[in-house]
Amino acid sequence: MTAIEVNGLRKTYQGREVVCGIDLAVARGEVFALLGPNGAGKTTTVEILEGHRRRDAGDVRVLGEDPGAAGRAWRARIGVVLQDAGDGADLTVRELMRHIAGLYPDPQPVDEVIELVDLAQKRDSKIRALSGGQRRRVDVALGIVGRPDLLFLDEPTTGFDPQARRQFWEMVRSLAAEGTTILLTTHNLEEAEALADRLAVLAGGRIVAVGTPATLGGRGTVGATVSWRENGEPRVEKVTDPTGLVRKLVAEEADLSSLTVTRPTLEDVYLTLIGAGR
Incomplete structure (x- = not known):
């Protein structure tokens, strides 16, 4: 039960291959994040999946159809929130x-969708009068109003303040719980x-990790770094499982007031992957 199946996807611009044989599968109901630096091939890949750009090679199936040849019925089943969406500046939000x-x-x-994106007080305001963050919420509302089976979100919380971003995350979780697949x-x-349930990292037009x-x-097996002080001196030890070391330090009545246990963050892993993929 896959919503997206990609095999050997390739795209070349002016003699330069920007998507270099991508294989990808996204399950129905999954929240899947596509990560990568600018120029990695993310936008081209997503535009091909949306049916907005033609591929040069490879097999692509989105909701069971080739997006390059799918018709209106298929398009009604997908929602798209673009990074830079156009708008009807002289229309109100409701219009x-x-x-x-x-x-x-x-x-x-x-009106339910307007409430969902927290624009109820702006429903009768013209689009041109909205702030950047409010316009972004309109973009999201337009993407979900058709009850999509599959929703493409491109940098959806750009311009959101922290509270609005958390509210949006809850909305995404709610959509996923109802069975919407989200890329x-x-x-x-x-x-x-x-x-995200799963992530893929693109670098240099190739998927370098999923x-x-x-x-x-x-990240799950790389181990942890344990730091503490012993006789006033800093100590650092890298271990696969920190539990045993921490128990040992407790038994020895070591000074644990400065004890820290850290693992590589997602950012650490991501930066390593895109560096290796260049």
């Missing part, structure tokens, strides 16, 4: 939402770790 909702066979009630591209690694946030790039 724009109603217009877009009318393009779908079974849209969500417009997320983001530079915010905290966001990826909070939302895994859960806890296991990506061997």
